[in-house]
Amino acid sequence: MRKLIVGLFMILLPTLGLAAGVAVPLDSMEPDHTNKESLQRGAATFANYCMGCHSLEYARYKRVADDIGVPVELYEENLIFNGAKVGELMKISMNKDMAGSWFGSPPPDLTLESRLRGEDWIYSYLRGFYKDESRPLGVNNVVFDNVGMPHVLVDLQGLCAVKPAIGHKSSVDPLSGNIRNADVCTEWALEGSMTSAEFDRAMYDLTNFLSYMGDPVMVERERLGMFALIFIVIFTLVAWLLNREYWKDVH
Numbered sequence: 001m002r003k004l005i006v007g008l009f010m011i012l013l014p015t016l017g018l019a020a021g022v023a024v025p026l027d028s029m030e031p032d033h034t035n036k037e038s039l040q041r042g043a044a045t046f047a048n049y050c051m052g053c054h055s056l057e058y059a060r061y062k063r064v065a066d067d068i069g070v071p072v073e074l075y076e077e078n079l080i081f082n083g084a085k086v087g088e089l090m091k092i093s094m095n096k097d098m099a100g101s102w103f104g105s106p107p108p109d110l111t112l113e114s115r116l117r118g119e120d121w122i123y124s125y126l127r128g129f130y131k132d133e134s135r136p137l138g139v140n141n142v143v144f145d146n147v148g149m150p151h152v153l154v155d156l157q158g159l160c161a162v163k164p165a166i167g168h169k170s171s172v173d174p175l176s177g178n179i180r181n182a183d184v185c186t187e188w189a190l191e192g193s194m195t196s197a198e199f200d201r202a203m204y205d206l207t208n209f210l211s212y213m214g215d216p217v218m219v220e221r222e223r224l225g226m227f228a229l230i231f232i233v234i235f236t237l238v239a240w241l242l243n244r245e246y247w248k249d250v251h
C-alpha cells in the first residue's frame with residue numbers, strides 16, 4: 001500500500017512543476033495545423049517582423065514551404081530576405097554576443113518555442129506589451145516581466161498605455177450591460193494600423209505558425225494514427241476469426 005501511495009505521488013510530481021510554471025493568467029488559443037492559410041499568414045508575419053532577430057534554425061525553408069503549401073519559388077521570392085537557398089536551414093546572421101549586449105539577452109531561436117512555453121503563452125506574450133518608461137526600451141510585457149525584446153509590432157497593434165488584461169475573459173456587466181474586457185487594452189498611448197480583433201487574428205496566425213514549427217509532423221502523425229487504429233480493428237477481427245477456426249474442433 002505504501003508503495004502504491006509513493007508511486008501515485010511520483011506520478012503527480014510533474015504536475016506540481018507545471019503548476020509552478022503558470023504564474024500569470026494567459027489567454028488560450030487552439031492551434032490548427034490543417035489551416036494552411038493561417039500558417040501562411042503566420043509565416044509571412046514571422047519573415048517580415050521576427051526573422052531579423054530570431055532564427056528557426058532546426059527547420060529548412062523548403063520543408064516549411066512544402067508543409068504550409070507555398071510553391072517553393074514564391075517562398076524564395078517573397079519570404080527569404082537574406083539570399084539563403086531554399087534547401088538551407090532558417091538561420092540568421094545576427095551575432096548572438098552583440099545582440100546580447102544590445103537587448104540584455106540574445107533573441108533565442110524559436111523553432112521549439114511552442115514546445116518550451118506552449119501556444120497560450122506565446123499568444124498572450126505577443127499581445128502583452130505595454131508602455132513602461134522605466135524600461136530601457138520604453139515597453140514591458142505582462143506575461144514576461146522586464147522583457148528585453150522591443151515591441152516590434154507597435155505599428156500594427158499600437159502601444160497600450162496600461163497593462164493589457166491578458167487572461168481575463170470578457171464578460172457582460174450585469175448593471176450597465178457593457179462588455180468588460182472586450183479589448184485587452186483599455187487605453188492606448190499610440191494607435192496601430194490594425195483593430196484589436198485584426199491584431200488578435202494576426203497573432204493567432206503567428207502563434208499557429210510557431211506551433212507548427214515545434215511539431216511539424218502533427219497532421220501527418222494524426223493521419224497515420226487513424227490508419228493504425230483502423231488496422232488494429234481489422235486485425236483484431238481477423239485474429240478473432242482465426243482463433244475461432246483453430247479451436248472449432250477442440251472439445
Ligand code: HEC
Pocket residue numbers: 045046049050051052053054103104105106107108110113116117122125126146147148149150152153206
Ligand atoms: C529587435 C530584435 C527582435 C525582434 C525583431 C523580435 N524579437 Fe523576440 N525577442 C528578442 C529578444 C532580445 C528576446 C529575449 C528577451 C529576454 O530574454 O528578455 C526575445 C524574446 C522572444 C520570445 C520569448 C523567448 C523566451 O521563451 O524566452 C518570443 C516568444 C519572441 N521573442 C517572439 C518574437 C516574435 C514572434 C517576433 C516577431 C513578431 C519577435 N520575437 C521579434 C528580440 C526580438
